[in-house]
Amino acid sequence: MSELDPLRFTEHKDELPELNRTADTGGLERLAHRLLGRIPEAVTDRAAASASLRDLGFVLASLERHGTDHRTVPGAEEALLKLGALADEVPRDSVYTYSLRNPEDRLRTFTGIAEEVLFIAEVRRAGTALRPAVDHLMAALPLPVRDPLLVEHLTAATEAFKVFAHALLTVKRNITPEVFSTGMRPYFPPMTVGGTVLYAPGGAQMTPLLVDMAVLRPEPDDPRHAWYEQYLDENLLYLPAAYRAAGDTIMASRPLLPRLLDETPDGTTVAVWDRLRLLMREILHFRLPHLQLARANMRIRPDGSLGSGGYTTDSLDHLVELTTERHQRLADAFAAAPPLDHATAPRR
Numbered sequence: 001m002s003e004l005d006p007l008r009f010t011e012h013k014d015e016l017p018e019l020n021r022t023a024d025t026g027g028l029e030r031l032a033h034r035l036l037g038r039i040p041e042a043v044t045d046r047a048a049a050s051a052s053l054r055d056l057g058f059v060l061a062s063l064e065r066h067g068t069d070h071r072t073v074p075g076a077e078e079a080l081l082k083l084g085a086l087a088d089e090v091p092r093d094s095v096y097t098y099s100l101r102n103p104e105d106r107l108r109t110f111t112g113i114a115e116e117v118l119f120i121a122e123v124r125r126a127g128t129a130l131r132p133a134v135d136h137l138m139a140a141l142p143l144p145v146r147d148p149l150l151v152e153h154l155t156a157a158t159e160a161f162k163v164f165a166h167a168l169l170t171v172k173r174n175i176t177p178e179v180f181s182t183g184m185r186p187y188f189p190p191m192t193v194g195g196t197v198l199y200a201p202g203g204a205q206m207t208p209l210l211v212d213m214a215v216l217r218p219e220p221d222d223p224r225h226a227w228y229e230q231y232l233d234e235n236l237l238y239l240p241a242a243y244r245a246a247g248d249t250i251m252a253s254r255p256l257l258p259r260l261l262d263e264t265p266d267g268t269t270v271a272v273w274d275r276l277r278l279l280m281r282e283i284l285h286f287r288l289p290h291l292q293l294a295r296a297n298m299r300i301r302p303d304g305s306l307g308s309g310g311y312t313t314d315s316l317d318h319l320v321e322l323t324t325e326r327h328q329r330l331a332d333a334f335a336a337a338p339p340l341d342h343a344t345a346p347r348r
């Protein structure tokens with residue numbers, strides 16, 4: 001889908017960073033007009049609509065960043081609503097249009113700076129790696145604890161999360177808070193489309209959401225349940241249709257971690273717990289440095305600033321706390337369990 005270019009935006013992709021550098025809102029408006037004029041003929045199916053959301057999204061978010069409400073551009077809001085309906089996605093850009101469906105060889109950026117190019121590549125790497133992890137976790141959900149496939153699925157999900165955590169570290173090492181918060185973050189403004197405030201591309205729209213739901217989400221008797229349900233309500237709508245459907249399937253089963261902990265331990269159970277513990281460790285390898293990175297960025301922003309998903313770092317604190325607590329529960333269960341017998345112990 002990334003290679004589609006129904007609005008012929010590739011021919012303008014290098015103009016956009018220049019218009020943004022000079023805050024040329026007149027030029028941006030003219031570019032928006034040209035793209036809007038191409039929609040009726042060029043966009044008739046879902047794939048073309050999704051590619052158009054990406055390219056129109058780049059131009060309209062740029063206008064918003066420079067203080068022009070996209071609704072003042074004739075036809076822009078109607079076009080977003082039409083494209084969103086056709087694509088069956090939120091009617092604006094998302095982390096999927098910005099990164100995962102942004103063609104590597106004809107990359108679209110807001111700024112053209114090396115840091116943004118790296119950011120898009122790493123978010124793409126992270127998001128792509130987690131696709132199979134979601135499939136593996138969904139396959140694991142219905143399996144009884146003694147099914148040998150469980151260990152295989154958990155191992156595959158752990159390997160994928162390693163790539164995710166690594167991508168975050170690459171961003172952390174290469175993009176300073178100053179460059180991200182002053183040079184890039186302004187291009188991720190909220191936009192009101194069809195009377196609804198929609199947040200910009202951001203991490204909360206990424207697949208760790210589905211991983212959490214499958215593995216560690218709070219169950220109804222947990223005091224964090226209400227908070228988590230609201231977090232899901234606010235973020236699931238930004239996922240592509242196939243992932244939203246996966247979310248529905250996941251919610252029909254109990255999350256893996258508490259379910260597997262409820263089993264009376266024997267060698268097989270403990271081997272599965274061990275695998276789960278390695279997965280939790282990788283999730284923390286992402287979440288802890290990510291929290292540091294988000295805090296370092298917030299420190300240099302005005303008080304009360306929000307991430308592109310509309311949150312303070314409180315939501316990240318809650319997720320770190322939830323993940324740490326789950327990791328600890330596993331460690332405690334592990335410590336209390338009979339010794340892992342060698343026939344069932346997974347190799348590290």
Ligand code: HEM
Nearest residue numbers: 126167168171180202203204208294297307308309310311
């Ligand atoms: C300078 C870079 C970054 C900053 C300042 C940052 C900041 C934030 C903030 C403030 C949130 C809370 C939700 C929101 O309001 O958007 C968030 C969520 C999230 N971000 Fe980032 N982020 C950065 C880079 C990344 C990268 C490179 C990835 C992926 C490799 C990532 C993945 C996530 C995920 C998955 C969430 C949802 C919460 C979670 O699952 O823990 N972020 N980020």
